[in-house]
Amino acid sequence: MSRDNILHKVRTALGRSAGQAVADPPPVRLRVPEIAMEDRIALMRSRVEALAGKTARVPTMEAAREFVAGAIAGKTAVASNAPYLVECGISSLPGVRTGIREVGELTAVCAQVDIGITSADYALCDTGTLVMIASPAEGRLVSLLPPAHIAVVPRERILTGLDELFTILPDPAAQTSSMVLITGPSQTADIEQILIRGVHGPGQVTVVIVG
Amino acid sequence: MGKRVSLFVTCMVDQLFPKVGMAMADVLERLGYRVDFPEEQTCCGQPAYNSGYHAEARIVARHFLKTFEASEAIVVPSGSCTAMVTHHFKDLFTKEPETLALVHAMEKKVHEFATFLTDVAGVEDVGARMDDVVTFHDGCHALRELGIQSAPRRLLARVKGLELREMVPSEECCGFGGTFAVKFAELSGAMARTKIDAIVGTGANTVVSLDPSCLMQIQGALSRAGLHVRTMHLAEVLASR
C-alpha cells in the first residue's frame, strides 16, 4: 500500500497522471576515443601500478601459465571456471582448486586460499579497471575473498574506458545479475585518511596481459 | 565629450568608506567619462534578501530600479552588490512580468568596477603607481556569481611599482556574509582568522579586493589581531599616483 501511496504523492507533486508519457531523456553521452592497442596496454599497466597493483605482460598463453605458476608457488590458490584459464593451462596447475560450482564449497575454499585467479571479461585502460561479469565461468567470490587476486586478460579485451564498455554492453543486466568493476586493490582511508590496502577485499591485485 | 556613467556607490561605501567612491569616480573621470551620482540612491536590498525578508528586499530593489532607470551605464565598487542586481533581482520578481522586464534591462547596464574598466572601457593600464607588495582577495560573489578573476589581476599588473603575491587560497571566503557576520559571529571570526593567515603568509603589506564588505571584515580581523597589514579597494589602488 505504501507503493500506491508514494507513487500517488509523486504524481500529485509533479502534476502528472498515472501512465502519462514522458519526453525523451537527454541523449546518451558516450565518447569512445581512438587508442592504439599498444597504448592501451601501456596505459592499463600504468594505471594499475599507480594504484599499487602489479602488472605483467606475457607474449603467449603458455607464458601466462608460467607466470601464474611462479606467482602461486608455495601458496594455495583457487581458479574461477573461466574457459580462458583452462585454455592457458592455469586451471590445471598443481595446487590450484577449480571447477567448483557449489556456493558453499566455493565460499569455504575462497575463504581459505591465498590467491584467487580469474580472467576478466574486459579491462578499461583509462582507469586500470577489470570488468568481472558473474556467470557459470566467473564467480563473485574468487576475486573477493582471498587476500590476493590475479586476473589473466587477453589483450583484445582491453577497452578504452567506461564509454566503450557501455557502448558494447548497453544493458549488462541482460546477461548477468552482477557486473563488478575492479580498479586496484581494496583500500580504506577511514582512519586519519591514511591509505591502507586490503581492508575487506584483496590487498594485492595482479593483472596479467596476454599478447 | 566622454560617455556618461552613473555611480552606484553602495550604502556601505556611502556611509563607511566614502574614499572608495571618490577614488572610483577619479579613475573613471581620468579615463574621460562624465560621472554622475544619482542622489536618490541608497541600497540594493541585499541585506533584506539574504536575511529572508523578500518582500522588504523587493521594495528596496524597486527603488533601485527607479533611481537608475535613466542611467546608461552604472558602475559599482562591489561584486556582491552588482551580483544582487544582475543575478538576484530577477528571482524577486518572478511573479511580476513588467518589473522583470525592467530588471533584465537593468542587468545589462550594471557593471562591477574592475570589469567595467577591462571589458567596457577596454583599459588595463590606468596610469596608476603604487610602490607596494599587495595580495588580492577574491570576493565570493565577484568570483563565483560574476566569474571575475582575471580582470582585477590584469589591472593590478599594470600598476607601476606594485608587486602582486597570490595568497593560498585566494578564493576562500573571508567569513563576512552580511548578517551572517553578526548572527554567527564566532564562526565568522574563525573564518576571518583563516583568511588572515593566508594573507600574512604572503608577506604583503596590503590586501586588495573589489568588495568593501570583505575588506571591512578582513581589516577588522587584522586590526583585532594587531597585524599591520592594510586593506584597500582596487579603486583606491588605481587612483594612486
Add this chain to the structure above:
Amino acid sequence: MSVEFDRKIHDTLADANLQLAVYTATGRLKDKRIQVTAAGVLPDYQELRTQANAIKKHVIDNLDHYLEEFERNVESHGGKVVYCKDATDVSDFVLDLAKRRGSRLIVKSKSMTTEEVDLNERLAHHGLESVETDLGEYILQLAHERPYHIVAPALHKTRYDVADLFTKELGVARETVPEKLTLIARGVLREKFLKADIGISGANFLIADSGAVAIIENEGNVRLTTSAPKIHIAVAGIEKVIPRAQDLAVFLKLLARSATGQLVSVYTSFLAGPRRAGEVDGPEEFYVVLLDNGRTKLLPDRSKRESLYCIRCGACLNACPVYRKIGGHSFPWVYSGPIGAIITPQFMGVSHEPGLPFASSLCGACGEVCPVKIDIPKILLELRGDVRKSEAREGLNRIEKLAFRIFAWVMTHPRIYEMAGRMAASIAPTGDGKWIRSVPAPMSVGPLKAWLSERDMPPLPPKSFREMWRNR
C-alpha cells in the same frame, strides 16, 4: 537559532585538535578533487556536469515513470521492489523478512539512507544483530555516533580514539598503528560476513532500464555484503533512479572524482536481481527498498526539487568554509554541510532548526563543485524566505522583522537615509581615524556587540560619500 546549534558550533570551534583534523582532512579531499577535475585531466568535466544535471532534472521531473520502469525491470530479473514511506516501514519489512527466514545476523554496508531511518537501532531493538562493515561506519557504530561526513564518516576520529574504542569494545590488545587497527576490523568483520543471513546495502544509482542498482565503494565490504549472504536488500531513496545503464558512464566519472579525488572508486557493483541459473554464487533473494521518508515533500517546488539531484559525493562539504569550521556533528540531522543545510529543513520542516539556512556566508563554493550542479546557495536563500514565512505565521522574531521593515522604509526615503546615517556618525566613537576595538557599554548591544566580539570596526567618516560629492 536553537541554543543547541549555537553550543555545538561553539564547542567545535573551541576544540583545537578537532579544528585541525577537520580542516586538514577536508582540505586534502578538496585538493584531490581539484586535481582530477582539472581541464588537463578531464577536459569534458563541465560537459559531464551539464549532462548529469540534465539527466537528474529529467528523472526527477518524471519520477513516477522511472520508478515504475525500474520496478518492472527488477521484477523481471526475479527481484522485488518494496516501497517504504518511513522508518517504520523499512524496519517492519526487514524484521518481517528476517523472521520468516529465521535470520539473526545482518551485515550492512554504508548507507546514508539507512542512517536517516536509524535502521540499526530499530533492528537491535528487536534482537537482530546488524553490523556496519565499512571501516569508518564500524568505528562509529562501536562509538554510538552519527557519521561526521557523508563520505568519510569517521573523519573526526584519530587513531588513538579508534585504539581506545577497539580495546574497550572488542577486548583486543591496544594497537595504535592504523594498518593493525584495520586488520583487527577485517578479522572481526570477515567472520560476520561468512555467517550473516542478510546483507543490507545502500545504492548510489537505481537504473531504470536494467532494473539494477549500482553501488560504489573502495573497501570491498559492499561486494561482500551483496554476495556472501543469501539475501541482499538494497535501501535507497526514491530520487536515486537514473534512466539508463549507459548514463553510468557519466555519473561514475563524476562521483569518485568529486567524492575522493579518485578516477573511479575501487569497486563498482552493478547488481540486477538474485543469482541466476548457472551462476556460481550470489544471493538467492534480492530486494530493493525505495524510501520516501519526506522526499515527496521536496517535489512540488520546481527549484527546490533540485535538492533531490544529489549523488552524495560530499564535495560540497569539503569546499564549504563553514563545514570546515563547524564539522559534521554541529548539524541537526544526519546530513551535514551544504547539502544537509538544504535538505534538512525540507525533510524535517524549517522550524526543526530555523538557524540552519542562515549558517552560511553564501560564498557559493558548494554550488561551484557540485557535480550535478545543484544551485545550493539559491536554495538556501529560498529556505531563508521560508523560515521568515513560518515565523510570521507563528508570530516569532517580530523585532527583526520590524527592523527590516524600517530598513526598507529608510532605504526608499533617501533624505531619511542620509539623516539617519549622519546621526549615527555623530554619536559613534571616532577612534581618531583608527579602527575601533570597543564602544561604550550602552551601545554595545545587538549586531554591534556581535561584530566587536570578533573584530574591530571602522571609524565612521566625518562625511558620507554624498556629502563629499556635493562639496567637491
